[in-house]
Amino acid sequence: xxxxxxxxxxxxxxxxxxxxxxxxxxxxxxxxxxxxxxxxxxxxxxxxxxxxxxxxxxxxxxxxxxxxxxxxxxxxxxxxxxxxxxxxxxxxxxxxxxxxxxxxxxxxxxxxxxxxxxxxxxxxxxxxxxxxxxxxxxxxxxxxxxxxxxxxxxxxxxxxxxxxxxxxxxxxxxxxxxxxxxxxxxxxxxxxxxxxxxxxxxxxxxxxxxxxxxxxxxxxxxxxxxxxxxxxxxxxxxxxxxxxxxxxxxxxxxxxxxxx
Amino acid sequence: xxxxxxxxxxxxxxxxxxxxxxxxxxxxxxxxxxxxxxxxxxxxxxxxxxxxxxxxxxxxxxxxxxxxxxxxxxxxxxxxxxxxxxxxxxxxxxxxxxxxxxxxxxxxxxxxxxxxxxxxxxxxxxxxxxxxxxxxxxxxxxxxxxxxxxxxxxx
Numbered sequence: 001x002x003x004x005x006x007x008x009x010x011x012x013x014x015x016x017x018x019x020x021x022x023x024x025x026x027x028x029x030x031x032x033x034x035x036x037x038x039x040x041x042x043x044x045x046x047x048x049x050x051x052x053x054x055x056x057x058x059x060x061x062x063x064x065x066x067x068x069x070x071x072x073x074x075x076x077x078x079x080x081x082x083x084x085x086x087x088x089x090x091x092x093x094x095x096x097x098x099x100x101x102x103x104x105x106x107x108x109x110x111x112x113x114x115x116x117x118x119x120x121x122x123x124x125x126x127x128x129x130x131x132x133x134x135x136x137x138x139x140x141x142x143x144x145x146x147x148x149x150x151x152x153x154x155x156x157x158x159x160x161x162x163x164x165x166x167x168x169x170x171x172x173x174x175x176x177x178x179x180x181x182x183x184x185x186x187x188x189x190x191x192x193x194x195x196x197x198x199x200x201x202x203x204x205x206x207x208x209x210x211x212x213x214x215x216x217x218x219x220x221x222x223x224x225x226x227x228x229x230x231x232x233x234x235x236x237x238x239x240x241x242x243x244x245x246x247x248x249x250x251x252x253x254x255x256x257x258x259x260x
Numbered sequence: 261x262x263x264x265x266x267x268x269x270x271x272x273x274x275x276x277x278x279x280x281x282x283x284x285x286x287x288x289x290x291x292x293x294x295x296x297x298x299x300x301x302x303x304x305x306x307x308x309x310x311x312x313x314x315x316x317x318x319x320x321x322x323x324x325x326x327x328x329x330x331x332x333x334x335x336x337x338x339x340x341x342x343x344x345x346x347x348x349x350x351x352x353x354x355x356x357x358x359x360x361x362x363x364x365x366x367x368x369x370x371x372x373x374x375x376x377x378x379x380x381x382x383x384x385x386x387x388x389x390x391x392x393x394x395x396x397x398x399x400x401x402x403x404x405x406x407x408x409x410x411x412x413x414x415x
Contacts, residue, residue: 045266046266154273160277161276161280164280164281164283190287190289195285199288
């Protein structure tokens with residue numbers, strides 16, 4: 001009995017480690033090669049459109065609403081202490097440090113990550129990937145690499161847009177609706193937000209999340225069981241795994257950046 | 261979808277991101293101090309720094325002229341030494357100047373108040389690396405209450 005359980009545990013661990021190994025091999029195969037800008041730039045541009053531009057709407061809308069809610073909730077508590085002028089720093093710091101990178105990564109995993117997984121999984125199921133190999137086209141270079149770079153480039157940009165729109169949303173509710181002084185909103189923000197400490201760390205965070213989410217999405221698609229059920233499972237796994245990974249890494253990064 | 265349309269939309273996306281970054285770095289962050297770049301260091305030894313932190317502002321008459329760079333403990337006298345990074349455009353403080361640890365408002369953050377001293381022939385100007393001799397430590401509320409109670413008891 002116990003030996004059976006042990007065997008199951010071992011089996012699972014080996015499968016996990018093998019999966020991680022395959023993911024690493026896939027990434028290295030896709031990225032380590034002689035750069036061919038003439039050929040790969042149009043592919044990258046196409047993927048930037050699919051991954052970045054098409055995610056823009058959901059990012060803009062959710063950024064605006066999260067900024068507005070943050071201002072509304074923050075105002076309720078801050079006005080109890082007569083500290084309404086701290087609304088600007090509250091909104092800016094929570095967006096720059098946490099909500100911008102994290103919520104963007106979660107939305108990105110749902111909006112773009114799942115699409116990447118499903119697309120590549122379906123390519124595998126319909127044997128387009130093996131077809132490419134037949135024609136001596138490396139699917140890692142042609143399919144995986146542009147999608148990977150598109151994800152890694154566009155997510156920090158999306159996070160920045162999210163944060164900026166969120167701060168403007170906070171201004172909309174805090175200043176225009178609740179009557180916080182506009183000058184105070186911006187000047188208290190400027191006094192409390194540091195470029196290196198807050199903005200750059202937020203950008204670093206979202207770059208790390210971009211790497212994680214895109215990598216997981218591509219690997220799950222590339223490694224999917226090539227059946228309709230397998231693709232649906234892989235898509236679900238992409239969203240679940242990358243959301244959990246983002247939240248886990250967020251804690252580690254926050255502890256390293258702001259904990260000490 | 262023609263490739264031209266895609267290119268235009270991607271360009272728009274990148275331009276939007278750059279605009280967001282500009283908004284964040286220019287309007288949200290305090291680029292004023294970081295921008296000028298040129299700074300010099302002054303040091304001050306205190307008995308007690310209270311709640312002073314690294315990056316606390318240094319103010320002259322309410323105007324921020326620099327920030328606290330580091331706070332260390334002098335291992336000979338066991339008194340804290342505060343390194344102050346001051347904007348080079350304010351490099352004319354005489355050695356009779358004094359620094360005090362003050363609090364903005366009743367519950368606000370602590371900051372360093374730099375008070376320029378008098379100038380005559382015998383007084384030299386503080387250079388980078390000099391110590392400000394005249395310092396006033398932070399007021400610790402508990403000590404104040406203790407003193408008050410002690411005085412009451414002796415009366």
